[in-house]
Structures are given as C-alpha cells and as structure tokens.
Amino acid sequence: MVKIKCIKTEPSTIFRIKPTSPYNFDLTVGIFSKFLGEVVDIFYINSAYRRLLNIAGNYVFVSVKSVGNVDNPELYVEVYPEDIQPDENLIKQKLEHILSTNIALEGFYSMMCEDKVLSEITNRLYALRPPRTESFYEALVIAIIEQQIALPIAVMNKGYLVRKYGKKILFDGKEYYAFPAPYALANTKVEDLRKLRLSRRKAEYIIELSTKIINGELDLAKINSLQNQEIIDILTKIRGIGKWTAEYAIVRGLGRLDSLPANDVALRKVVSTLYYGGKEVSEDDVRKLLDKWGKYKGFAAFYLLNMGRLK
DNA sequence: AGCCAGGTTTAAT
DNA sequence: ATTAAACATGGC
Numbered sequence: 001m002v003k004i005k006c007i008k009t010e011p012s013t014i015f016r017i018k019p020t021s022p023y024n025f026d027l028t029v030g031i032f033s034k035f036l037g038e039v040v041d042i043f044y045i046n047s048a049y050r051r052l053l054n055i056a057g058n059y060v061f062v063s064v065k066s067v068g069n070v071d072n073p074e075l076y077v078e079v080y081p082e083d084i085q086p087d088e089n090l091i092k093q094k095l096e097h098i099l100s101t102n103i104a105l106e107g108f109y110s111m112m113c114e115d116k117v118l119s120e121i122t123n124r125l126y127a128l129r130p131p132r133t134e135s136f137y138e139a140l141v142i143a144i145i146e147q148q149i150a151l152p153i154a155v156m157n158k159g160y161l162v163r164k165y166g167k168k169i170l171f172d173g174k175e176y177y178a179f180p181a182p183y184a185l186a187n188t189k190v191e192d193l194r195k196l197r198l199s200r201r202k203a204e205y206i207i208e209l210s211t212k213i214i215n216g217e218l219d220l221a222k223i224n225s226l227q228n229q230e231i232i233d234i235l236t237k238i239r240g241i242g243k244w245t246a247e248y249a250i251v252r253g254l255g256r257l258d259s260l261p262a263n264d265v266a267l268r269k270v271v272s273t274l275y276y277g278g279k280e281v282s283e284d285d286v287r288k289l290l291d292k293w294g295k296y297k298g299f300a301a302f303y304l305l306n307m308g309r310l311k
Numbered sequence: 312a313g314c315c316a317g318g319t320t321t322a323a324t
Numbered sequence: 325a326t327t328a329a330a331c332a333t334g335g336c
Contacts, residue, residue: 157331200330263317
C-alpha cells in the first residue's frame with residue numbers, strides 16, 4: 001500500500017516573482033493544460049499552476065497565481081513543504097527556471113518583424129514563453145517517451161509512469177505527483193514499464209539512462225556548463241538518445257533557445273505548410289530556414305510548433 | 312475507414 | 325547499405 005501524505009492547507013511561506021515584461025502567465029502555463037492526462041504540471045485556466053517539486057531532496061508543493069498582467073507581470077507563490085522547508089531562494093530559482101520568467105523577449109520580437117509568418121504568429125502568441133522541465137533528467141525521459149508517437153499518447157504514457165513511480169501527495173482533495181527520481185526508474189524492470197504501455201525499447205532506454213545517472217557515468221550537474229554540441233556528443237553515445245532527443249531536451253530542460261530539433265515531424269510539417277506551400281521538407285530544409293534566427297532559432301521553432309497547435 | 316502522429320536502435324535482408 | 329519493426333489513440 002502506498003502511504004499518502006496530505007499537505008497542510010496553510011502555506012508555510014509566501015513570496016512573489018517579478019517576471020521580465022511582457023509575460024503572459026495563462027498562455028505560458030496553459031501549454032501544460034493542453035493535453036488530458038497531464039499529471040505533473042497542473043494548471044486550470046484562471047487558476048493556479050501547481051506542482052510537487054523536488055528541491056535538493058525535499059518535496060515541496062507550490063501553487064503559483066498571477067497577480068499582475070502581461071505588461072506588469074507578477075506571480076504570487078505559496079509554498080507547502082512536506083517536511084523540511086528548503087531555502088526559499090532555491091524554490092524561487094526553480095520556479096523562475098520552470099516558468100521562464102527571466103527571458104528577454106525584445107531581441108527575438110524585433111528580429112521576427114522581418115519575417116511575415118513569424119510576426120503574425122508572434123502577435124497571436126504575444127508574451128508566450130517556453131516552460132521548462134524541473135530537471136534535465138525529466139526532459140530526457142519525456143523526450144524518449146515522445147519519440148515517434150502522437151503527443152497526447154506520450155502525455156498519457158508519462159502519466160502512467162509518474163503515477164506509478166512518482167512521489168504522490170494530496171492537496172485540497174486532489175492528487176499531485178513529482179516526476180520520478182532517477183533511482184526510482186533505474187530500479188524498475190523492462191516488463192514493469194511495458195505494463196505502462198511503453199515500448200520495450202523505450203523501457204530499456206529509460207532504465208539504462210537512469211542507471212547511468214545513479215552510478216555516476218552520466219553527470220547531469222555539469223551538463224549546463226557545456227556547449228550545445230558538446231552536450232549532444234555526450235548524450236548521443238547513450239542508447240535511445242539520438243540527435244533529435246538531445247536537441248529537444250536541451251530546449252525543454254535547459255531552456256536554451258538556440259537549440260533546434262530540426263528533424264521534429266511536427267516542426268517539419270508546420271514549416272512545410274507555412275513556408276513551402278505544403279511541399280514536404282527535410283531536416284536540412286528546416287535548419288536552412290531557421291538558422292538565420294541565430295540564438296533565437298529554438299524560440300522561433302517553439303512559436304511555429306505552437307502555431308501548428310492553434311491551427 | 313484507415314492513416315498518421317514531436318525517432319532511434321537493432322536485426323534481418 | 326537499406327529496410328522493417330516496435331509502443332497506442334485521437335483527429336482528420
């Protein structure tokens with residue numbers, strides 16, 4: 001039997017975050033509510049973004065509300081620690097990372113004015129930022145799950161995995177889950193993960209990756225000090241992580257906006273529709289088109305992908 | 312109805 | 325070298 005912890009309904013700490021302007025909170029965290037079956041990052045429109053975080057080994061439940069507006073954004077954060085209260089600054093940094101509150105958009109927006117397609121998208125998605133995962137590990141596992149599969153299915157698959165192996169709490173009568181830690185997944189068997197509707201291959205990839213992390217073969221702590229290409233070289237030596245997976249994880253997990261998962265099927269489709277009149281495009285075509293945006297090419301890809309979802 | 316969905320590796324041609 | 329197969333379901 002799993003013991004369920006109920007979180008107290010009174011926050012132990014309250015603080016505020018001031019994102020750089022412009023910042024559209026609903027649009028940004030709204031990315032999380034697009035798919036049924038999302039169980040880690042919880043957001044209902046006009047409500048709070050809620051998540052169970054793992055901060056330096058301690059579980060902390062956070063609830064984030066917008067108390068500002070797009071041009072004068074401000075976030076109101078309530079913290080409910082399970083046991084030990086971690087340093088408030090660590091929690092704040094983690095949330096600023098996840099919610100991408102510190103990105104400067106001006107450079108990107110002024111660059112996009114030159115492109116008809118992107119300037120229209122930018123108008124519709126104004127002040128949207130790419131949310132990030134809590135950890136790089138989470139980004140890698142999600143990327144593996146999302147390989148060659150429809151996104152709603154991938155989100156459901158992630159949900160099964162999280163419900164089975166993630167830390168669970170109850171808050172206000174609802175269940176919330178932290179993303180599983182590497183040791184939790186390293187100790188599973190392929191057959192266990194197969195039952196969660198993961199393919200045999202993906203189950204192997206996730207277990208092998210998690211094992212490399214807990215035995216120190218792969219040190220994710222030092223990843224962020226490396227260049228994109230260095231990270232790709234290291235990661236693609238690991239079974240199950242190809243170029244797309246590495247590039248995708250660099251965007252989702254590290255929040256680097258200059259990493260371009262050019263071989264992404266959805267991205268290729270959007271680029272084909274919006275720039276090539278529906279003619280099929282290759283990974284190289286996508287790179288050729290987006291490379292000119294330099295350090296913002298990943299951001300441009302993010303906007304294009306979300307445009308594809310708006311349709 | 313059927314086909315395609317945010318790849319990558321391995322094993323069989 | 326090239327190719328097929330592997331995870332499942334909502335939308336078109």
